[in-house]
Amino acid sequence: MKPFVYKKAGTVAEAVRAGAAPGAKYLGGGTNLVDLMRETIEQPATLVDVTGLSSDIRRLRDGGLLIGAAVRNTELATHREVRTRYPVLTRAVVAGASGQIRNMATVGGNMLQRTRCAYFYDAKGSRCNKRNPGQGCDAIEGFNRMHAILGASSACVATHPSDMSVALAALDAVVHLDGPGGPREVPLTELHRLPGETPEVETVLRQGELVTAVELPPLSWAKRSTYRKVRDRASYAFALVSVAAAIDVRGGKVKEVRIALGGVAHKPWRAREAEAALSGGPATVKAFRAAAEAELADARPLRDNGFKVELAARTITAVLGELAGGVR
Amino acid sequence: MSAESSVIRVNGTAVAPPGDPRVSLLDFLRETLGLHGTKKGCDQGGCGACTLLVDGERILSCLALAVQYTGRDVVTVEALADGDRLHPVQQAFIDHDGFQCGYCTPGQICSAIGMAGELERGVPSHVTEDLSAKRAELTAEELRERMSGNLCRCGAHNGIVAAIAKAHQAGQLSDSGRAAR
Ligand SMILES: Cc1cc2nc3c(=O)[nH]c(=O)nc-3n(C[C@H](O)[C@H](O)[C@H](O)COP(=O)(O)OP(=O)(O)OC[C@H]3O[C@@H](n4cnc5c(N)ncnc54)[C@H](O)[C@@H]3O)c2cc1C
Ligand code: FES
Ligand code: FES
Numbered sequence: 001m002k003p004f005v006y007k008k009a010g011t012v013a014e015a016v017r018a019g020a021a022p023g024a025k026y027l028g029g030g031t032n033l034v035d036l037m038r039e040t041i042e043q044p045a046t047l048v049d050v051t052g053l054s055s056d057i058r059r060l061r062d063g064g065l066l067i068g069a070a071v072r073n074t075e076l077a078t079h080r081e082v083r084t085r086y087p088v089l090t091r092a093v094v095a096g097a098s099g100q101i102r103n104m105a106t107v108g109g110n111m112l113q114r115t116r117c118a119y120f121y122d123a124k125g126s127r128c129n130k131r132n133p134g135q136g137c138d139a140i141e142g143f144n145r146m147h148a149i150l151g152a153s154s155a156c157v158a159t160h161p162s163d164m165s166v167a168l169a170a171l172d173a174v175v176h177l178d179g180p181g182g183p184r185e186v187p188l189t190e191l192h193r194l195p196g197e198t199p200e201v202e203t204v205l206r207q208g209e210l211v212t213a214v215e216l217p218p219l220s221w222a223k224r225s226t227y228r229k230v231r232d233r234a235s236y237a238f239a240l241v242s243v244a245a246a247i248d249v250r251g252g253k254v255k256e257v258r259i260a261l262g263g264v265a266h267k268p269w270r271a272r273e274a275e276a277a278l279s280g281g282p283a284t285v286k287a288f289r290a291a292a293e294a295e296l297a298d299a300r301p302l303r304d305n306g307f308k309v310e311l312a313a314r315t316i317t318a319v320l321g322e323l324a325g326g327v328r
Numbered sequence: 329m330s331a332e333s334s335v336i337r338v339n340g341t342a343v344a345p346p347g348d349p350r351v352s353l354l355d356f357l358r359e360t361l362g363l364h365g366t367k368k369g370c371d372q373g374g375c376g377a378c379t380l381l382v383d384g385e386r387i388l389s390c391l392a393l394a395v396q397y398t399g400r401d402v403v404t405v406e407a408l409a410d411g412d413r414l415h416p417v418q419q420a421f422i423d424h425d426g427f428q429c430g431y432c433t434p435g436q437i438c439s440a441i442g443m444a445g446e447l448e449r450g451v452p453s454h455v456t457e458d459l460s461a462k463r464a465e466l467t468a469e470e471l472r473e474r475m476s477g478n479l480c481r482c483g484a485h486n487g488i489v490a491a492i493a494k495a496h497q498a499g500q501l502s503d504s505g506r507a508a509r
Contacts, residue, residue: 006349006395031391034352035372047349049396074385078451083459094454098477099443100379100388235454235476 001037008049012178012212018048020180020208026050028070028109031101036114041123041131051106054213057082063218066176069108069211073164074099076107086216088225088244092167095229098236108211111165111175111191112203115158115266116238117147129155130199137199145304146238149312150265150296156199157302159263160192161238166262167227169270170244172217179209188214189260192267199266221248221256228319229262230311239263241312243319249283249327257320259295264312271295274316283324285317292316333399338363339407345395353397354378354389357404365405365434369479376478379435379442380404386442388477405434408441416500417441417491426491428482436478440492443474444501466496 009015019026023045027033036042054068057079065081076082077093097105119126119138127136139147139157147157165188173188191203205211225246231237242262248255257278259271274295281287292313299309321327335342338361346356354371357363357380369377371390378390381403408415417437420426427433450463455473464470471489480488495501 001350004349006393008396027393027396029391030393030396031373031388034391034393037350038371047393051396074446074451078449083452087459090452090459091454094452094456097373098376099446099451099453099474100376100386100439100477101373101391103385103442104387104391235473 002040002043004037004044005046006049007046008052010052012053012210015048015050015053015210016178016180016208018046019210021046024048024208026108026210028106029072029101029104030109031097031105032109032113039121039123041121050108050210060215063220065216067107067214067216069106069213071107073097073102073105073107073110076164077102084223086167086171086219086222086225088170088222088227088246089164089167089216091227092163092229092242092244095227095239095242096163107164107214110162111168111188111211111214112205113162114202116161117158118143120158129195130158130202133198133200140302143304144302146240146263147302147305148265149299149301149305149308150261150269151194152266152300153195153197153199155197156195156266158195158199158266160265160267162268163227163229163239163242163262165192165268166242166260167244168214168216169268170225170246170258170260171219171222172258174215174217175211176213176215177205177209178212179206181206181209183212185215188268189270195266202266219246222246222258224248224323225258226319226323228315228322230315241308241315243312243315245316245319245323247283247320247323249324252283252327254278254281254283254287259316259320261295261312261316264299264308271316273297278320283320283327285321285328288317288320288324289313291320335399336394336397337401339402339404345398349393349395351394352390353380353392353394353402356394357389357402363404363406366438367431367434369432369435374479375432375435376439377432377435379439379478381438381442384442384445386439403438405438408437416498417495420491420495420498420500421488424491424494425487426484427480427487428484432478432480432482432484436475436480436488439475439478440495440501443492444496446474448502466493468493471496 025044274291277291367377369375
């Protein structure tokens with residue numbers, strides 16, 4: 001690990017000031033960053049510890065929730081309003097990592113964790129356009145069973161590993177940022193980028209920008225929501241495919257629906273094609289399957305991950321069926 | 329910054345954090361403080377051998393920078409027994425063959441104690457069906473899911489699960505959760 005200077009920020013202003021220095025990075029629980037520093041993939045000159053910033057979850061006037069960036073994953077999943085009003089979020093958080101890691105991990109860090117692509121991690125032996133832009137990507141022709149089927153590019157086929165962020169994408173969450181240019185808000189679905197020609201640029205965050213909070217809109221019907229994660233082991237494994245969904249069915253028709261997918265793309269994948277296909281139409285298994293297929297029409301599987309296309313279609317269909325309750 | 333928050337409390341004793349911020353809590357305990365009970369398996373968050381308790385909560389000390397833990401109360405496996413009297417969870421591991429080589433054991437035991445605190449605080453798990461329930465019952469399925477961050481290369485999992493379940497039934501798991509805090 002390269003030497004660095006450690007600073008603990010007491011306020012957002014202090015954090016932003018320290019974070020503006022060249023080579024500075026923010027530090028949450030460290031469960032991803034410390035690991036990447038040990039692998040020399042990350043080499044910050046300064047670490048600005050932001051775990052002392054807001055760790056509150058509070059109700060907003062419109063009924064939504066404002067979740068501080070330093071809230072630990074365990075506290076988020078346990079919070080009464082989160083688990084009863086937005087069960088998809090609790091289910092997504094507890095589907096990730098382990099009890100120990102969730103006690104350390106923060107909301108900000110979870111959102112900004114980096115890919116688990118094995119070629120990205122293999123700093124000594126593999127080529128990776130994220131680590132070394134322009135070097136090439138060994139995953140494209142390599143073992144790519146875990147990799148992306150949607151929105152990938154000829155430069156990068158990595159996936160975003162966060163479960164929590166998939167739920168946030170489905171819930172229309174808004175990320176609150178602060179930085180040298182002042183505060184701003186970005187929808188979670190626009191926080192992460194697709195790889196294109198610059199896979200090293202993973203988010204729309206500007207230099208020195210800090211995540212201060214995540215806002216959930218009221219979405220009263222999100223109490224009928226859930227998260228299903230398909231993985232190689234029953235626990236403690238990253239997703240092959242995951243589905244976050246919320247649905248409001250009235251008189252057999254889909255009034256509102258939100259779907260997001262994990263494990264399939266460089267970012268949490270909001271399934272807008274599927275949502276559009278379902279909206280206002282019948283809540284039937286046939287319609288759910290057709291919507292899933294519409295979403296996956298553009299899927300471009302690699303050598304080893306063709307199974308993800310059918311797996312995603314079946315998982316979307318099953319989750320919507322479960323939420324809609326006994327439909328045929 | 330108060331004097332209290334500039335030190336790390338390790339098993340009740342205040343110690344100055346390492347000067348080099350690169351040092352993990354795990355290496356700090358093992359290399360600087362000579363506390364070898366907490367084990368290093370993978371050093372990358374994948375095995376749980378380095379699990380210990382901070383303010384009663386279980387964390388992985390291999391991914392923790394020691395400097396981040398000033399002002400906090402760290403409890404390692406060394407502090408669980410009361411003199412020669414083993415902690416009930418340690419005794420349960422012996423009684424139920426909860427280990428073979430013993431390498432994962434300190435992490436398993438600290439993890440089980442931390443897990444008991446989580447159950448009391450109503451923390452849900454991946455297999456908790458009713459999210460509106462105040463707290464989950466520690467069924468066999470819940471126990472396995474909640475302990476899934478601790479691997480055992482010797483495959484002593486059946487004994488481990490039995491030991492934790494027995495300690496829980498005897499009410500010794502949750503008591504110890506309070507004691508360690
Ligand atoms: C063995 C293992 C298994 C795992 N399994 C899963 C899994 O199944 N599902 C899953 O979703 N995750 C999984 N994880 C990943 C884990 O969820 C993340 O490591 C964790 O959420 C990161 O949070 P953190 O606070 O520790 O972030 P850190 O490691 O501290 O930071 C991560 C990144 O976020 C940046 N950052 C942190 N806070 C802020 C902020 N407020 N503003 C701006 N930037 C910030 C940091 O600079 C860094 O780049 C696993 C991790 C391990 C080690
Ligand atoms: S040594 Fe910390 S998890 Fe393996
Ligand atoms: S007893 Fe040997 S690793 Fe668990």
